[in-house]
Amino acid sequence: MSDNSSPQERAAVAEPMSPRSAPAWSRPVLLTAIVAAVLVLMANIWLVSRLVQQQANETQEHFFWVLCQPGFTPTERARAFTRLVAAGNREWRSAELSDLDLRGISLPEADLTRAGFNRVNLVKAVLARAIINRATFTLCDLTEADLTEADVSETRCYRAVLIGATLRRANARAAVLQEVRAEHADFKMADLSDADCLMADLTGVDFSGANLSNTRLEGAILRNANLALTRLESANVKDADFTDSNWWRARGLTTAQLDILKKKFTPSENAPAALKEDYQKWAGGNGSER
Secondary structure (H helix, E strand, C coil): CCCCCCHHHHHHHHCCCCHHHCCCCHHHHHHHHHHHHHHHHHHHHHHHHHHHHHHHHHHHHHHHHHHHCCCCCHHHHHHHHHHHHHCCCCCCCCCCCCCCECCCCECCCCECCCCECCCCECCCCECCCCECCCCECCCCECCCCECCCCECCCCECCCCECCCCECCCCECCCCECCCCECCCCECCCCECCCCECCCCECCCCECCCCECCCCECCCCECCCCECCCCECCCCECCCCECCCCCHHHCECCCHHHHHHHHHHCCCCCCCCHHHHHHHHHHHHCCCCCC
16 A cells, blocks of 8 residues: 655654643643642641640540549559649649649649649659749648749748748748748748748748748747848738847848847857857947848
């Protein structure tokens, strides 16, 4: 059979189809497929994140259940509390935290606002810079606890034990410290203005540079306390025991208060020699160094 086609026609048949000659409908289809894939991926990511959030919420609800319901061991309750703190929980008013054993726990900068720690063991706990305002520490043991720069303002610490605790530069404004045992605690530069320290045992406490203005110290024991540069403006010191403390180095005491303290609390025979010498120096200046 003879081929009657022209050379131009044969060249056109032999030449392969170039990419530019692809069907016009292929590009929209490809773009639609890409968009659909992206949408599916985004939907899957959203579903996964929703599931993770839901699981996290369920976990926090479980930990609250462990804290608040009977039948769980002290170890399980303590673990539930620490897990809630680690998860960033900030709602503690409904949590049952009484009688927890949290000895040596480390929770620096934790937010424990309004937490109710009744009869909780917090011996040597680390709560530096924690926010614990308007909380409750009734009958708690905070022996040698670290509350450096913590905010415990308006917190109720009725009959709590703070022996050897560190509260340097802590904010304890308007805190209730009635009948606490805080022997040899460190309150340097702390703010206890408007606090209630009725009948508190503050033996050997370092209050140097602290603010105790308008603080209730009625019946408090301040034996051997360091009151250098302590602010005591408008403080209620009725029946307080200042035996062998350097009360004359405090600031803000009235002339009447100083006269009473001079009569009742000059350094005793057993006072350190340095304390006696410092008192004599102050008294020799007619008490002008105030």
